[in-house]
Amino acid sequence: MKGKVCVFGSFNLDIVAVMRRFPLPGESLTAHHSMMGAGGKGANQATAALRAGARVHYIGKVGNDDFGLFARRHLEKTGFDAITLFTCKEKPTGNALIYVAGDDAENMISVYPGANTTVTAAEITRCQPTVAAADILLVQLENNLNAIQRMIDSARASGTFVILNPAPWQKINDALLAKIDLLTPNSTEATQLSGVTVTDFASARRAAEVLHRKGARQVIITLGIAGALLSTPSQQQRIPLFPAQPRDTTGAGDAFNGALAARLASGDGLPQAARFAAAFASLCVERAGAADSMPSYAEALARLQAHPECIVEQIENVSA
Numbered sequence: 001m002k003g004k005v006c007v008f009g010s011f012n013l014d015i016v017a018v019m020r021r022f023p024l025p026g027e028s029l030t031a032h033h034s035m036m037g038a039g040g041k042g043a044n045q046a047t048a049a050l051r052a053g054a055r056v057h058y059i060g061k062v063g064n065d066d067f068g069l070f071a072r073r074h075l076e077k078t079g080f081d082a083i084t085l086f087t088c089k090e091k092p093t094g095n096a097l098i099y100v101a102g103d104d105a106e107n108m109i110s111v112y113p114g115a116n117t118t119v120t121a122a123e124i125t126r127c128q129p130t131v132a133a134a135d136i137l138l139v140q141l142e143n144n145l146n147a148i149q150r151m152i153d154s155a156r157a158s159g160t161f162v163i164l165n166p167a168p169w170q171k172i173n174d175a176l177l178a179k180i181d182l183l184t185p186n187s188t189e190a191t192q193l194s195g196v197t198v199t200d201f202a203s204a205r206r207a208a209e210v211l212h213r214k215g216a217r218q219v220i221i222t223l224g225i226a227g228a229l230l231s232t233p234s235q236q237q238r239i240p241l242f243p244a245q246p247r248d249t250t251g252a253g254d255a256f257n258g259a260l261a262a263r264l265a266s267g268d269g270l271p272q273a274a275r276f277a278a279a280f281a282s283l284c285v286e287r288a289g290a291a292d293s294m295p296s297y298a299e300a301l302a303r304l305q306a307h308p309e310c311i312v313e314q315i316e317n318v319s320a
Helices: 041-051 066-076 114-118 121-126 128-133 145-158 187-194 201-213 252-265 270-284 297-306
Strands: 004-008 012-019 033-039 055-063 082-088 094-101 106-112 136-139 161-164 219-222 228-231 235-239 313-317
Touching: 004 041, 004 128, 004 252, 012 066, 033 041, 033 066, 041 055, 041 136, 041 252, 055 066, 055 114, 055 128, 066 082, 082 114, 094 114, 121 128, 121 145, 128 145, 136 145, 136 252, 145 161, 161 252, 187 201, 187 219, 201 219, 201 228, 201 235, 219 252, 228 270, 235 270, 252 270, 270 297
Parallel strands: 004 055, 004 136, 012 094, 055 082, 136 161
Antiparallel strands: 012 033, 094 106, 219 228, 228 235, 235 313
């Protein structure tokens, strides 16, 4: 049976330029490709969860503008079980300017959050039945923090499992970390959260141990080409990197988090769900765009089956 995932998060209109290299300050370069499409970490992760096999209810907020109209039309045809989309009259729909450059398809992103940061307490209250009905609540940090905190509190009161992907970075306190069932930073966010500079697997392990002391129960730190670290207070495991030919890495983290939520909602254990999410993300980076590049459950399953050597490795027990 498909699990239910509620995703509360941003919708942005993405404008992407694909370059040979990133421009220097003050330099103008000609892009060899550009496109416009749906984005925002919330909408991207909701799409990934849907494509990875979950029943998804997406909650977001847009402006009363042309981009907001685009958002509604796009989301309505995506295939979500349900959509709750609030409208802000004062600020426009969020948008992002994205450069993708080089053979490794690395990206640089500038985001204007707009309406995403205007979610009210009353709007969160209206979402309580949706959160209570979900197996998983997946949130990020691209909305106003007080709304994120209220949404997490609502999930905790309902017994709904909470995943926080702490991106883009906002300062959060240890009290909020203690309410999270699973924290999923990348290396930069893990550095900011822990104070440990994360550059490799060993430093990621040290950062995870700090995060556990701060109250985080389970942590996955994604490390790009080094794979990912899955850490609990009692054990640490290495999540494999699946072979891929990267074309655009913009949506990789969102693909991982959405697929992870979908498989946990379906009843998979955390190591199994994380391995599936890694395979899912490896397919995403081979395609241009973010929300539109998400693979299907069947494609991710085929990649898993094609690479039996990509296994979750037990590192060692650590002290509680």
